[in-house]
């Protein structure tokens with residue numbers, strides 16, 4: 001069996017690994033402490049925050065059938081909380097969706113963790129470079145370790161990080177270089193007393209904020225007033241290198257103006273700076289593959305900055321890899 005290294009254990013990398021597992025010997029190398037990627041959850045004392053992806057939709061039959069056992073077991077559940085549109089000075093209006101909003105339960109990172117349970121995942125390994133030798137690919141990591149040899153290397157990291165690893169002459173380079181991703185600031189607030197705005201999630205209009213959610217309104221979460229407040233991607237793009245204190249202050253002020261919720265009363269306050277959140281300019285094809293170099297790339301950024309796109313990209317590449 002051929003040996004395949006996959007850089008990144010988010011949904012795209014893990015979906016690819018599962019789909020080729022019977023045909024190849026697969027090793028996932030992940031820089032974080034566990035699988036999940038941007039389907040992420042942070043715990044802080046009694047508080048929990050899904051601080052990356054908020055929910056996902058299921059449009060394709062393939063994704064639905066992959067999720068079927070998890071829908072049956074309750075690991076994936078519909079989130080039926082009231083979601084509204086909110087603007088400065090206007091009353092919240094319902095934001096109906098043409099499709100169900102799903103979440104992993106009891107926390108967002110649970111789905112990828114479960115999908116990766118039987119896979120060979122090396123965590124806390126940040127791949128820094130690749131080298132093609134006569135017997136295959138060797139990967140070096142940030143701690144000075146090496147991994148390999150491998151017959152194939154696939155990067156499922158966000159586009160910029162994939163571009164940093166891609167070998168010279170990679171045929172997918174022009175498509176990769178044209179991808180544009182934007183960041184996001186996520187403010188996490190934990191309160192000792194209940195926060196009851198009358199909705200579970202809010203799309204915000206005409207503000208530097210884009211989204212607010214009550215984490216505990218999602219199924220299976222611990223009770224408690226954990227508020228997830230996300231900036232728009234456009235605002236994050238303009239302020240990505242700003243000092244964290246000033247970003248926090250601006251977001252708290254906007255939250256107070258919109259909802260009357262005063263973040264200064266929170267007993268837990270933290271801010272996460274996502275460098276890669278949405279993808280206004282994706283690659284426009286489900287994956288990039290160079291058969292001569294035996295290097296390929298997948299991830300949400302190939303198609304759309306969405307959970308389902310990450311799955312679609314990983315599984316499409318699995319169908320094409322000549323193993």
Ligand SMILES: Cc1cc2nc3c(=O)[nH]c(=O)nc-3n(C[C@H](O)[C@H](O)[C@H](O)COP(=O)(O)OP(=O)(O)OC[C@H]3O[C@@H](n4cnc5c(N)ncnc54)[C@H](O)[C@@H]3O)c2cc1C
Pocket residue numbers: 007008009010011012013029030031032035036037038039051052053054055056057125126127128156157158161184186230274276277278298299300301304305306307308310
């Ligand atoms: C703030 C935010 C809000 C979002 N909201 C939604 C939403 O509501 N609905 C929705 O559908 N989608 C949403 N998304 C997008 C969704 O999270 C992504 O589309 C999806 O999780 C991407 O999966 P992926 O596997 O392609 O990438 P990732 O999840 O990013 O996985 C890539 C993995 O590669 C690892 N990695 C990177 N470089 C290296 C390296 N050099 N060595 C080793 N490992 C490396 C990373 O640590 C990561 O685990 C949101 C994203 C963010 C950030």
